[in-house]
Amino acid sequence: MYQAGILSSNSEAPDMHGAASHSGSRAGxxxxxxCATAALARDEVICLPHMVFRRKSAHGRHKSHVDTAAQDxxxxxxxxxxxxxxxxxxxxxxxxxxxxxxxxxxxxxFDSAYSADMDGTFDFFLIELSPDFLRNTETLVERxxxxxxxxxxxxxxxxxxxxxxxxxxxxxxxxxxALFVEQLSIAIGAHLLHRHRAMGxxxxxxxxxxxxxxxxxxxxxxxxxxxxxxxASIAETLSMSRxxxxxAFRTSLGVTPYQWLLAQRIEQARRLLSGTNLSLAEIALxxxxxxxxxxxxxxxxxxxxSPGHWRQRAR
Numbered sequence: 001m002y003q004a005g006i007l008s009s010n011s012e013a014p015d016m017h018g019a020a021s022h023s024g025s026r027a028g029x030x031x032x033x034x035c036a037t038a039a040l041a042r043d044e045v046i047c048l049p050h051m052v053f054r055r056k057s058a059h060g061r062h063k064s065h066v067d068t069a070a071q072d073x074x075x076x077x078x079x080x081x082x083x084x085x086x087x088x089x090x091x092x093x094x095x096x097x098x099x100x101x102x103x104x105x106x107x108x109x110f111d112s113a114y115s116a117d118m119d120g121t122f123d124f125f126l127i128e129l130s131p132d133f134l135r136n137t138e139t140l141v142e143r144x145x146x147x148x149x150x151x152x153x154x155x156x157x158x159x160x161x162x163x164x165x166x167x168x169x170x171x172x173x174x175x176x177x178a179l180f181v182e183q184l185s186i187a188i189g190a191h192l193l194h195r196h197r198a199m200g201x202x203x204x205x206x207x208x209x210x211x212x213x214x215x216x217x218x219x220x221x222x223x224x225x226x227x228x229x230x231x232a233s234i235a236e237t238l239s240m241s242r243x244x245x246x247x248a249f250r251t252s253l254g255v256t257p258y259q260w261l262l263a264q265r266i267e268q269a270r271r272l273l274s275g276t277n278l279s280l281a282e283i284a285l286x287x288x289x290x291x292x293x294x295x296x297x298x299x300x301x302x303x304x305x306s307p308g309h310w311r312q313r314a315r
Contacts, residue, residue, distance in 0.1 A: 034066030044170040050130045057123035073110035077127040089116025098153040103160040125163040147198035208252040274314040
């Protein structure tokens with residue numbers, strides 16, 4: 001689907017049409033997003049087919065002006081990683097002022113000229129979506145979106161968390177796992193299409209599973225465990241696609257299939273810890289964990305203490 005072509009941070013980064021975005025420190029030089037490179041403390045990039053991820057930041061208060069000409073380049077999504085960024089911008093002659101705090105985003109077109117005056121903090125995670133991105137949305141969501149809403153200073157904490165997972169790869173792209181970057185880019189793309197689908201697109205966000213279907217899915221999850229093949233087979237049993245089942249399950253129960261199954265495994269582990277003398281290794285395998293180490297790690301994350309200490313407290 002996507003193949004990670006990872007470029008080093010602070011290097012020349014070609015845009016999705018092959019033009020180079022120089023990130024040199026030459027005074028007065030501006031990059032393809034209109035940022036003065038000499039003023040940037042951080043300028044990192046990872047390029048993938050149809051998507052480019054960037055992080056741009058400056059130390060302290062950052063006052064600057066950006067101008068970009070209209071380009072056949074798709075959409076730009078910007079996510080503020082700090083509080084207190086002010087931006088007065090928009091189409092020439094139609095500017096508005098917006099205050100961005102951590103987790104606030106904007107989505108704008110590249111195909112219109114853009115001008116903005118910025119003040120305050122500046123630390124942004126940026127996503128360039130090529131024109132082909134929306135043409136190929138069937139690879140990411142069950143019902144393809146035709147477009148994304150253009151928003152300004154709209155909160156999106158889910159995207160902030162996804163961005164946080166990408167930041168280490170941006171900081172050290174040479175050491176990044178290409179498969180991880182690829183899978184994270186798919187998750188980011190799918191989230192944008194789900195969360196910011198333009199009005200008028202048909203959405204299945206309200207689709208729910210019947211009580212019978214929920215019970216059947218839960219029984220199958222408990223029987224065979226949760227992984228990609230299992231989700232696909234359960235969806236097939238319910239005469240649904242994998243993506244449609246996944247979203248309907250989450251809408252119906254408020255958690256993903258994996259999150260639900262994990263909760264059941266932890267509950268079973270609690271019962272065995274408090275009511276039996278089984279070893280931790282035996283409990284791990286009985287509850288569906290791959291080994292004792294996996295069990296201890298997951299249990300500790302959920303409960304805040306190790307299984308051994310939990311057992312001592314429960315008795």
